[in-house]
Amino acid sequence: xxxxxxxxxxxxxxxxxxxxxxxxxxxxxxxxxxxxxxxxxxxxxxxxxxxxxxxxxxxxxxxxxxxxxxxxxxxxxxxxxxxxxxxxxxxxxxxxxxxxxxxxxxxxxxxxxxxxxxxxxxxxxxxxxxxxxxxxxxxxxxxxxxxxxxxxxxxxxxxxxxxxxxxxxxxxxxxxxxxxxxxxxxxxxxxxxxxxxxxxxxxxxxxxxxxxxxxxxxxxxxxxxxxxxxxxxxxxxxxxxxxxxxxxxxxxxxxxxxxxxxxxxxxxxxxxxxxxxxxxxxxxxxxxxxxxxxxxxxxxxxxxxxxxxxxxxxxxxxxxxxxxxxxxxxxxxxxxxxxxxxxxxxxxxxxxxxxxxxxxxxxxxxxxxxxxxxxxxxxxxxxxxxxxxxxxxxxxxxxxxxxxxxx
Numbered sequence: 001x002x003x004x005x006x007x008x009x010x011x012x013x014x015x016x017x018x019x020x021x022x023x024x025x026x027x028x029x030x031x032x033x034x035x036x037x038x039x040x041x042x043x044x045x046x047x048x049x050x051x052x053x054x055x056x057x058x059x060x061x062x063x064x065x066x067x068x069x070x071x072x073x074x075x076x077x078x079x080x081x082x083x084x085x086x087x088x089x090x091x092x093x094x095x096x097x098x099x100x101x102x103x104x105x106x107x108x109x110x111x112x113x114x115x116x117x118x119x120x121x122x123x124x125x126x127x128x129x130x131x132x133x134x135x136x137x138x139x140x141x142x143x144x145x146x147x148x149x150x151x152x153x154x155x156x157x158x159x160x161x162x163x164x165x166x167x168x169x170x171x172x173x174x175x176x177x178x179x180x181x182x183x184x185x186x187x188x189x190x191x192x193x194x195x196x197x198x199x200x201x202x203x204x205x206x207x208x209x210x211x212x213x214x215x216x217x218x219x220x221x222x223x224x225x226x227x228x229x230x231x232x233x234x235x236x237x238x239x240x241x242x243x244x245x246x247x248x249x250x251x252x253x254x255x256x257x258x259x260x261x262x263x264x265x266x267x268x269x270x271x272x273x274x275x276x277x278x279x280x281x282x283x284x285x286x287x288x289x290x291x292x293x294x295x296x297x298x299x300x301x302x303x304x305x306x307x308x309x310x311x312x313x314x315x316x317x318x319x320x321x322x323x324x325x326x327x328x329x330x331x332x333x334x335x336x337x338x339x340x341x342x343x344x345x346x347x348x349x350x351x352x353x354x355x356x357x358x359x360x361x362x363x364x365x366x367x368x369x370x371x372x373x374x375x376x377x378x379x380x381x382x383x384x385x386x387x388x389x390x391x392x393x394x395x396x397x398x399x400x401x402x403x404x405x406x407x
Contacts, residue, residue, distance in 0.1 A: 001174050002112060005069070006132045008166050009105055015144040015159045016080070018244035021229045022152050027089040037089070039226055039356030041096050046348030048100025053107060053345055054197040055189075057338015060108050061331060062187045064176045065115070068108040068334075073167025075102020077160045084156035103345070105166070107337035114325045114333040115177035120390040123271055123322030124263055131259025135251060145244020152240070182330045194346070197339045206327040207336070209385025210320055211343060216378035217279060217320075218344055220286055220371025221313050222351025227359050227367060228306070231289070234364065235297040246303060250310040257314040270389030271319050275382050278316030283375035285309030290368035323387055 021034060028037050060068045079099035083092055110126065117125045144155035201207050232238040232246075265274050288305030292298065321340070328336045358366035 001169065002109065002129075003132045005166055005169060005174060006109055006129055008162050008169070009073075009109070015140040015147075015155045015162065016083075018141055018145045018229065018240040018247065019148045019152050019155050021233065022148070022240060023083070023086065023156065024089075024092065026086070027092065033360070034230060036356045036360055038230065039352035041092060042226055042352035043349050044093055045096035045100040045103075046345045046352070048097050049103040049345035050194055050342050050349055052101050053103065053342035054194050054335075054338045055192045056103075057107050057111070057334040057336075057341065058184075058187060058192045060111055060178070060334035060338075061184045064178045064183070065108040065112040065334070066170060066174055066176045069105050069112075069174065070167050070170045072102050072105035072108070073163050073165075073170060075099060076105070076163035077167065080156055080160035080163065084153050084160065086153075100345075103341070107334070107341040110321060110325070111333040111337040112177045114337075115182075115330070119326045122325050123266055123274075123319050123391050126321045126325070127258040127262035127266075127318040129258075129318075131255045131257075135255060139248070139251065141244040141247030141251070143244075145239075145241040148240040148244070178330075178334075184331050192338075194342045197335070197342065201336070201339050204327075206387065207324065209381060210323050210327070210387065211340075213275070213279075213378050213382045213385065214320060214340065214343055215347055216374050216381060217282070217313075217316060218347035219351050219354075220282065220368075220374050221309070222348055223355040223358075223367035223371045224286070224289065224306075224309055226352040226355040230359065231293060231364065232302065235292050236299050236302055238299075246306060249303075249307060253307055253310045254314045257311050258318050262315060262318060265315075266319070266391035268392075270392035271323055271387070272382065272389060274319045275316045275323075276379050278312040278314070278319070279375050279379045279382065281312030282309050282316070283312075283372045283379075285312060286368045286372040286375065290365040290372070293364035293368060322391075326390060327387070 021038060024037055024041065025031065025034055028034055056068050056072075076099055079095045079097075079102070082095035082098060086092060110129070113125055113129050114122060143158070147154040147158060201211055228247075229243050232243050238246075262274065265277075269277070285305045285308035288301055288308060292302045292305060324336050324340055325333060354370075355367040358370065
């Protein structure tokens with residue numbers, strides 16, 4: 001059931017990707033401001049998630065993962081209904097606020113997986129979960145692009161339906177993974193605001209380097225996500241259907257990298273080798289996209305850049321998630337997942353604004369050039385950070401691993 005819910009969650013998140021610029025364009029008086037307004041909408045969503053993710057993560061340590069997943073499903077459904085109704089830019093903003101303040105599903109899903117997985121298998125299992133997310137990423141945009149040919153609002157309402165389905169399935173079919181004996185006994189509200197959580201995280205040497213690496217990797221990927229559809233429109237005049245098909249290909253890459261290749265690489269190169277290689281691969285993809293934006297506006301180079309970036313991101317992100325999980329105990333899995341989600345949301349608050357402003361007022365290639373430089377810095381940081389590589393001690397993948405279900 002964890003696999004099904006993760007697939008539906010990511011499918012719901014990505015069904016709307018091909019049509020978001022077209023929905024926003026209705027309410028923007030100057031088409032040249034599309035990238036900026038897209039950045040504002042994403043920033044509002046990310047800022048809300050930044051503020052509430054640590055609280056939701058700690059709530060899952062206190063009451064279990066399942067309630068957080070259920071609330072997140074209902075919140076996403078309401079937010080996308082508002083986005084689909086539209087009528088004015090402030091209604092779109094309200095929809096993104098609702099989605100942001102209930103955005104606890106992915107941290108809870110990853111904490112759920114950590115609950116049921118031993119430490120030496122977590123990086124590989126996070127890769128498997130990432131691969132199931134890749135299935136959603138593959139199906140969602142292709143479905144969204146197809147539905148957009150009927151009506152541009154239809155993918156938005158389908159997304160709301162998928163989020164509602166996740167909530168209902170979680171109520172009736174998802175068992176709780178966190179045993180009462182492993183839950184925290186009280187909740188200190190003063191300790192769950194983002195800055196208190198970050199102070200706690202960055203004071204711990206085993207977490208500090210990984211979190212800095214997540215910031216340096218997250219910003220460039222945020223640049224890419226924010227401007228992906230806009231660059232496709234401006235540089236190569238793609239339709240929503242074409243954008244959706246390429247995003248589906250990104251999902252296929254995620255499945256191949258996280259579901260298959262990670263299981264081969266982790267026992268041989270360890271977590272450090274996988275993360276550094278993934279970061280360097282992303283830098284190459286960003287350089288290709290900078291070329292599309294400035295020198296060679298060709299579809300083939302856009303495709304190569306996007307898929308290369310996606311391949312590196314999938315490998316690096318899943319492995320760093322596993323490293324974070326291994327660095328804390330059972331009663332802190334929700335805390336560290338919430339901290340990582342809040343950090344990602346904080347990055348998501350900054351990245352869309354920076355990407356939109358650089359793209360619109362400096363140069364179309366500027367976000368990608370800056371992103372490549374940040375990736376190089378991330379590779380240096382991760383290369384110098386001390387952490388164990390439990391997967392490296394496992395000489396070969398187990399012949400059979402237990403299913404993703406609570407023990």
